[in-house]
Structure formats: structure tokens, C-alpha cells
Amino acid sequence: xxxxxxxxxxxxxxxxxxxxxxxxxxxxxxxxxxxxxxxxxxxxxxxxxxxxxxxxxxxxxxxxxxxxxxxxxxxxxxxxxxxxxxxxxxxxxxxxxxxxxxxxxxxxxxxxxxxx
Numbered sequence: 001x002x003x004x005x006x007x008x009x010x011x012x013x014x015x016x017x018x019x020x021x022x023x024x025x026x027x028x029x030x031x032x033x034x035x036x037x038x039x040x041x042x043x044x045x046x047x048x049x050x051x052x053x054x055x056x057x058x059x060x061x062x063x064x065x066x067x068x069x070x071x072x073x074x075x076x077x078x079x080x081x082x083x084x085x086x087x088x089x090x091x092x093x094x095x096x097x098x099x100x101x102x103x104x105x106x107x108x109x110x111x112x113x114x115x116x
Contacts (some may be wrong), residue, residue, distance in 0.1 A: 001018060003016055004018075017054050020115045022050075022055075024050050024111040024113075026108045029105065029106070032102070036073040036076045036106045040076075043108070051111070056114060060115070060116065061091035062112045063091060063112045064111050065094050066096070067096060067098040069098070069100050069103075069105060
């Protein structure tokens with residue numbers, strides 16, 4: 001089977017699709033002036049957009065990995081997540097504290113989903 005890549009750059013692709021599975025690159029906020037809630041909303045918007053482009057949606061997420069720069073942001077991030085996640089479709093998820101590539105990034109999410 002062929003691999004389809006979306007938004008291919010010199011360093012990474014934003015998504016790859018193979019054998020009916022969508023793999024997203026780590027999604028981060030572009031507006032780094034936002035607090036954790038704002039960055040989380042923006043990141044989830046990127047996830048929605050990329051999943052749609054790849055023929056999937058948030059009800060088809062197989063796994064999500066969440067990286068927080070500071071675990072004290074967990075509750076605020078989780079509040080935004082809980083508003084966004086489709087009822088009855090909460091995916092397996094892991095959340096860890098990590099040193100992110102830019103100090104202004106508060107959250108990064110990596111999603112794997114099934115196509116429709």
C-alpha cells in the first residue's frame with residue numbers, strides 16, 4: 001500500500017496515512033501568547049483540521065499522547081479536552097511532562113486515528 005503524506009516539509013510531514021490509519025505529527029500552538037487553555041484549543045483545532053483532510057475525525061482516534069511543559073497545567077488542559085472530545089469516543093490517552101522544543105509551547109499532542 002502507498003503512503004500518503006500531508007503538508008510535507010523539509011523536516012516532517014504534518015500527517016501520514018497508511019493502510020487506513022492516520023498518523024499526525026506532534027501538534028503545537030502557533031499563537032504562543034496564549035495560556036494553556038488557549039494553546040490546547042488551538043492544538044485541538046489543528047487535530048480536527050488534519051483528521052478531516054485525512055478522511056477521519058475525532059470519533060476515530062485510536063490513541064493520543066499529550067506532552068505538557070508543566071504538569072500544573074493538567075487540569076486546565078483536561079477541561080478543554082473534555083469539552084472537545086466526542087461523548088462516548090474518549091480515546092486511550094497518555095499525558096506526561098516533557099521539555100518541549102520551544103519554551104513558549106505549553107502543550108503538544110500526537111494523534112493516531114482510523115480513517116472512515
